Amino acid sequence: EPEVTQTPSHQVTQMGQEVILRCVPISNHLYFYWYRQILGQKVEFLVSFYNNEISEKSEIFDDQFSVERPDGSNFTLKIRSTKLEDSAMYFCASSPMGVQYFGPGTRLTVT
Amino acid sequence: EDKVVQSPLSLVVHEGDTVTLNCSYEVTNFRSLLWYKQEKKAPTFLFMLTSSGIEKKSGRLSSILDKKELFSILNITATQTGDSAVYLCAATSYGQNFVFGPGTRLSVLP
Numbered sequence: 077e078p079e080v081t082q083t084p085s086h087q088v089t090q091m092g093q094e095v096i097l098r099c100v101p102i103s104n105h106l107y108f109y110w111y112r113q114i115l116g117q118k119v120e121f122l123v124s125f126y127n128n129e130i131s132e133k134s135e136i137f138d139d140q141f142s143v144e145r146p147d148g149s150n151f152t153l154k155i156r157s158t159k160l161e162d163s164a165m166y167f168c169a170s171s172p173m174g175v176q177y178f179g180p181g182t183r184l185t186v187t
Numbered sequence: 188e189d190k191v192v193q194s195p196l197s198l199v200v201h202e203g204d205t206v207t208l209n210c211s212y213e214v215t216n217f218r219s220l221l222w223y224k225q226e227k228k229a230p231t232f233l234f235m236l237t238s239s240g241i242e243k244k245s246g247r248l249s250s251i252l253d254k255k256e257l258f259s260i261l262n263i264t265a266t267q268t269g270d271s272a273v274y275l276c277a278a279t280s281y282g283q284n285f286v287f288g289p290g291t292r293l294s295v296l297p
Contacts, residue, residue, distance in 0.1 A: 109285070119230065119275060119287040132284045167229055175221065176285065178229035 078102045080179035082168050088185045092157050097182045099151045099168030107171040108151045110143065112136070112164040113181075119167070125151065158186045189214045191278050191288035199294045204266050208291045210276030211258040220252055220259045223275040225290065230275055233261070266295045 081100045089095050101108050110122040123133040123143055130143065140156045151170075155162055163186045169176040191212045200206055212220065219237045223230035234243045236252035236259060243250050247266075252259045263270055273290040280286075 111285075111287075118289040119225075119277075121285055121287070124284065165228075175232055175235050177232065178223075180229050 080168055080170050080177050082166075082179035082182050084182060085180065086183045086185070088187065089158055091160055091186055095155050095158055095184060097153045097155075097166050097168075097184070099153070099170075099179055100149055101151055101168065101170030102172075102177060103149070105170035105172050105177075107131075107173065107176075108143075108145070109169040109171070109176060110153045111167045111169065111178075113167065114161075114164045122153070155184075158184075160186050162186050189278070189280070189284070189286045191276055191286050193274075193276050193288035193291050195291060196289060197292045197294075199296065200266055201296050202267055204295075205262065205264045206266060206293060208261040208263075208274050208276075208293070209258065210260070210288055211256075212276075212278040212286070212288075213257065214278040214280050214286060216280045217254070217257075218279045218281050221277045221279065221285075222250055222259070222261050223277065225273040225275055226271075233274075263293075266293075268295050268297055271295045 083098045108125040111119050113119045121134050123137045124131045142154045144152050165181045165183050167181045168179040194209045221235050222233040234250045239254040247264045250261045273292050275290045276288040277285045
């Protein structure tokens with residue numbers, strides 16, 4: 077069964093560094109999402125992406141965040157200058173329409 | 188502001204018990220309500236509900252949506268220790284935004 081994959085599974089970075097989190101959505105899906113979940117807290121929507129552009133974004137998704145679909149398969153989330161409070165699990169999800177299928181997540185630790 | 192509320196936030200039961208988890212929502216241009224089970228990592232899909240009053244079932248789990256009162260319930264009968272997880276409710280809008288609730292942490296004791 078096709079599944080969403082994410083790399084790396086765990087990323088440790090220093091404050092102020094840039095990170096790129098990678099996702100490979102399910103191939104025939106049209107909608108792509110990034111969420112984050114700070115340890116012990118709820119899942120928070122960051123951004124949705126459709127037809128090669130952002131369709132919605134939350135207040136969390138400020139100028140330090142960006143998303144790209146560089147090659148038609150990968151879907152990336154870039155955090156330009158990481159802060160301690162960016163430490164969280166980042167989930168990618170994809171959807172044909174309606175139901176979202178989540179990847180296993182990337183645990184980002186900012187030190 | 189769109190929001191989803193779940194109750195209880197935490198629940199401890201014994202194997203064999205039946206549990207009911209609640210989810211209420213306020214979402215502009217509501218489209219559907221989804222239930223997910225989150226164990227150690229990523230949420231896994233359980234149900235998607237779009238119509239009021241139609242129960243969806245999968246084994247010991249069932250769920251129903253009330254669009255008039257803006258809530259949904261998830262029932263789990265004859266609970267097992269493997270049902271221990273956080274159960275997430277999410278409401279979606281036609282803008283493709285998903286709003287998650289805080290989850291209900293269910294612990295099933297042997």
